Amino acid sequence: MIGFSGRAESSSSDEESSKRPKESNKAKISRACVRTSPSDNSLIVRDGYQWRKYGQKVTRDNPSPRAYFKCSFAPTCPVKKKVQRSAEDPSILVATYEGEHNHAHPSPAELSLSPNSNTIATPRSSAPSPPKSSITPTVTLELMQPAGTLAMAAEDQTKKAGDSPAAIQQILVQQMAASLTRDPNFTAALAAAISGRVVDQTRIEKW
DNA sequence: CGACTTTGACCGGCGC
DNA sequence: GCGCCGGTCAAAGTCG
Numbered sequence: 001m002i003g004f005s006g007r008a009e010s011s012s013s014d015e016e017s018s019k020r021p022k023e024s025n026k027a028k029i030s031r032a033c034v035r036t037s038p039s040d041n042s043l044i045v046r047d048g049y050q051w052r053k054y055g056q057k058v059t060r061d062n063p064s065p066r067a068y069f070k071c072s073f074a075p076t077c078p079v080k081k082k083v084q085r086s087a088e089d090p091s092i093l094v095a096t097y098e099g100e101h102n103h104a105h106p107s108p109a110e111l112s113l114s115p116n117s118n119t120i121a122t123p124r125s126s127a128p129s130p131p132k133s134s135i136t137p138t139v140t141l142e143l144m145q146p147a148g149t150l151a152m153a154a155e156d157q158t159k160k161a162g163d164s165p166a167a168i169q170q171i172l173v174q175q176m177a178a179s180l181t182r183d184p185n186f187t188a189a190l191a192a193a194i195s196g197r198v199v200d201q202t203r204i205e206k207w
Numbered sequence: 208c209g210a211c212t213t214t215g216a217c218c219g220g221c222g223c
Numbered sequence: 224g225c226g227c228c229g230g231t232c233a234a235a236g237t238c239g
Contacts, residue, residue, distance in 0.1 A: 053212060055231060068230070072211085082230095213236080222227085 032095040033086075049073055051081055059084075 052072035058065045064085035071077035079099040086092040 052210095054233095056213075057229065057231095059229070060227090066229090209239090211236105211238085214234095215232105217230105217232085219230090220228090223225090 030097045032097065034093045034095060049079075062086075 049071055050073040051069035053067055054070050055068040056065050057068070062084055066082055066084040069081040069083065071079045071081075077099075079097060081098070082096040084094050084096075086094055
């Protein structure tokens with residue numbers, strides 16, 4: 001056994017850009033905000049793919065542990081997922097997707113964006129969470145930053161609003177209230193928000 | 208028996 | 224140059 005440093009990564013296949021794992025410019029980064037039960041300790045977010053947890057760490061930014069996932073459905077899938085509970089709302093999980101799936105969905109049944117329908121196709125029964133009867137509808141927002149144009153603008157806005165925690169809290173409350181409303185209107189509102197007022201929704205980026 | 212989750216340790220990068 | 228932090232890997236344990 002190579003007791004020391006087994007992850008030397010002696011240039012297996014990626015050498016055209018593996019030089020800069022830091023430059024997330026290439027990797028597509030999307031963020032998803034998922035509401036879960038506060039008692040749900042598992043940082044498992046079901047998005048239709050099968051993920052394998054490969055690590056967990058507690059960061060200084062957030063007292064909650066951050067979980068690291070890899071796509072277990074396709075070993076060649078470069079997608080990575082980071083899931084961390086929101087520091088402000090323990091009932092909200094923020095999932096950060098890095099990269100893109102280069103394979104089809106193992107179970108094209110859900111994919112979120114359907115707050116009204118509980119089409120949670122639990123492919124596996126590995127859900128230690130309590131009965132979903134009292135669980136609020138899962139709302140997933142996918143925000144992609146193509147080049148950073150929008151992200152930058154959003155960040156700017158977030159920074160301005162970030163000065164006032166109250167502002168963020170208000171937005172958060174708005175979100176929670178909206179998702180709690182679980183009204184058909186919420187879907188339209190959400191779509192409209194994502195379509196037009198992305199800036200308002202983008203505050204998730206700062207979370 | 209196989210697959211998945213969990214925990215600890217190690218390494219690399221960045222900041223001071 | 225040293226210290227800190229984030230990220231990843233590997234081994235062991237548990238559950239189905």
